[in-house]
Amino acid sequence: MATRSFDVIVIGAGPGGYVAAIRAAQLGKKVVIVEREHLGGICLNWGCIPTKALLRSAEVFHLFHRAKEFGLKVEKPDFDFDAVIKRSRGVAKQLSSGIGHLMKKNKVEVVMGQARLAGKGRVTVATDKGTEDLQAPAIILATGARARSLPGMEPDGDLIWSYRHALQPPRMPKDLLVIGSGAIGIEFASFFNTMGAKVTVVEVADRILPIEDAEVSAFAKKQFVKQGMTIHEGAKVALTKGNGSVTARIEAGGKTEDKVFDTVISAVGIVGNVEDLGLEEAGVKVERTHVVTDEFCRTGVEGLYAIGDVAGAPWLAHKASHEGVMVAELIAGQHVHPLKPGSIAGCTYCQPQVASVGFTEARAKELGFEVKVGRFPFIGNGKAIALGEPEGFIKTVFDAKTGELLGAHMVGAEVTELIQGYIVGRSLETTEAELMETVFPHPTLSEMMHESVLDAYGRALHF
Numbered sequence: 001m002a003t004r005s006f007d008v009i010v011i012g013a014g015p016g017g018y019v020a021a022i023r024a025a026q027l028g029k030k031v032v033i034v035e036r037e038h039l040g041g042i043c044l045n046w047g048c049i050p051t052k053a054l055l056r057s058a059e060v061f062h063l064f065h066r067a068k069e070f071g072l073k074v075e076k077p078d079f080d081f082d083a084v085i086k087r088s089r090g091v092a093k094q095l096s097s098g099i100g101h102l103m104k105k106n107k108v109e110v111v112m113g114q115a116r117l118a119g120k121g122r123v124t125v126a127t128d129k130g131t132e133d134l135q136a137p138a139i140i141l142a143t144g145a146r147a148r149s150l151p152g153m154e155p156d157g158d159l160i161w162s163y164r165h166a167l168q169p170p171r172m173p174k175d176l177l178v179i180g181s182g183a184i185g186i187e188f189a190s191f192f193n194t195m196g197a198k199v200t201v202v203e204v205a206d207r208i209l210p211i212e213d214a215e216v217s218a219f220a221k222k223q224f225v226k227q228g229m230t231i232h233e234g235a236k237v238a239l240t241k242g243n244g245s246v247t248a249r250i251e252a253g254g255k256t257e258d259k260v261f262d263t264v265i266s267a268v269g270i271v272g273n274v275e276d277l278g279l280e281e282a283g284v285k286v287e288r289t290h291v292v293t294d295e296f297c298r299t300g301v302e303g304l305y306a307i308g309d310v311a312g313a314p315w316l317a318h319k320a321s322h323e324g325v326m327v328a329e330l331i332a333g334q335h336v337h338p339l340k341p342g343s344i345a346g347c348t349y350c351q352p353q354v355a356s357v358g359f360t361e362a363r364a365k366e367l368g369f370e371v372k373v374g375r376f377p378f379i380g381n382g383k384a385i386a387l388g389e390p391e392g393f394i395k396t397v398f399d400a401k402t403g404e405l406l407g408a409h410m411v412g413a414e415v416t417e418l419i420q421g422y423i424v425g426r427s428l429e430t431t432e433a434e435l436m437e438t439v440f441p442h443p444t445l446s447e448m449m450h451e452s453v454l455d456a457y458g459r460a461l462h463f
């Protein structure tokens with residue numbers, strides 16, 4: 001088949017790639033996107049979205065158990081595990097097919113197959129029907145990442161699961177070990193714990209959710225333990241597979257114990273999809289499984305960009321999409337701004353939820369800032385009490401000299417929706433004075449965001 005020419009070739013149709021394709025098309029470019037598996041990438045099919053669908057089932061199930069508190073009657077709360085999984089897969093499918101419609105609407109051509117760089121401005125795609133040759137002056141690598149696997153803990157889909165297995169599990173676990181307490185590990189721990197599994201979490205760092213503010217980690221741990229989880233921090237683990245079970249040797253706090261589990265979820269990080277792309281021949285620099293880029297996602301090879309998970313941390317869908325827009329605009333000759341890492345929020349949709357943006361208190365101090373810190377507890381907020389969600393807090397960290405909001409850290413109901421308020425504030429380079437003068441609607445959980453700021457300056461009203 002003859003080589004077909006485009007303005008932009010995007011490799012990978014996750015939230016990085018498909019968003020880049022849409023934006024480039026909006027700017028008048030002739031765009032082709034190549035995808036080897038599903039439109040929507042990990043995020044829509046095996047990540048952000050199906051996990052949130054599962055966690056929603058868990059949340060509703062949890063509320064069923066609390067029905068009496070709300071004056072309601074639910075006899076013997078129960079669930080159909082297959083139906084819970086089916087709903088999650090259905091949600092993923094709906095969104096993935098939505099991306100197909102978006103591609104059509106924006107006149108982005110979709111080629112299903114495995115892409116590989118094939119010289120300057122050239123890509124070959126292995127499809128069901130043979131090989132397709134494409135060329136374009138701009139190529140965007142958005143090939144994403146996959147689960148990292150540690151020796152002796154390789155997922156087998158039976159006893160040891162990766163996130164993909166956990167999203168389409170062969171059974172509801174009874175005794176579950178989750179290795180790793182980043183967002184992915186903790187979300188699965190929270191889901192299966194709420195659904196009734198006995199959950200143990202091991203974390204090699206000295207605290208769970210290790211990138212969060214230390215007060216948030218400590219609070220979340222207390223809540224998880226209250227919910228029945230066992231948590232080992234600063235822990236090492238080694239697995240021995242048996243017949244239908246896994247024995248885990250867990251070393252933590254100076255003690256070593258052997259525990260038996262019917263299921264293990266390995267959530268020990270991710271690695272970039274950099275293989276079989278022709279990166280070496282193209283002269284692209286790869287460091288620790290990620291393509292090295294500058295702040296504009298340029299790889300150093302003319303016309304070749306890398307965005308999203310394959311270009312490194314933070315491994316978040318919104319970071320991938322934002323980079324996708326930036327690169328599309330750069331290719332179209334627009335003036336763009338580099339992404340500010342301190343404005344990318346992280347959200348974990350466990351129960352209670354966790355959300356943060358900017359520096360933790362410890363990091364701000366390490367960087368030499370003199371800080372003012374505000375805190376406000378959910379128990380002091382009318383809406384939280386009315387919702388029956390009195391557990392949690394919002395912490396804000398300000399630069400004492402300039403009043404700049406350096407960071408915000410939240411744990412409690414719906415904080416993943418609230419964090420956006422502070423992100424807008426940070427984007428607009430707001431200070432404490434503007435935040436204090438802002439009128440927050442009543443009764444809302446967002447009032448705690450106001451109170452936390454007031455507290456940093458000794459002015460909290462409701463606590």
Ligand SMILES: Cc1cc2nc3c(=O)[nH]c(=O)nc-3n(C[C@H](O)[C@H](O)[C@H](O)COP(=O)(O)OP(=O)(O)OC[C@H]3O[C@@H](n4cnc5c(N)ncnc54)[C@H](O)[C@@H]3O)c2cc1C
Binds near residue numbers: 040163184307
């Ligand atoms: C369980 C889980 C939960 C998550 N939850 C969240 C969350 O709540 N919020 C959040 O922000 N992030 C979350 N993430 C992370 C998020 O999914 C990723 O950050 C995001 O998907 C990255 O987008 P991307 O476009 O860079 O790559 P991906 O979504 O990984 O997409 C890359 C695409 O490229 C394709 N591809 C790879 N190589 C080739 C090739 N050679 N040819 C053709 N196609 C190729 C792949 O098939 C894939 O579809 C979660 C991840 C997991 C695993």
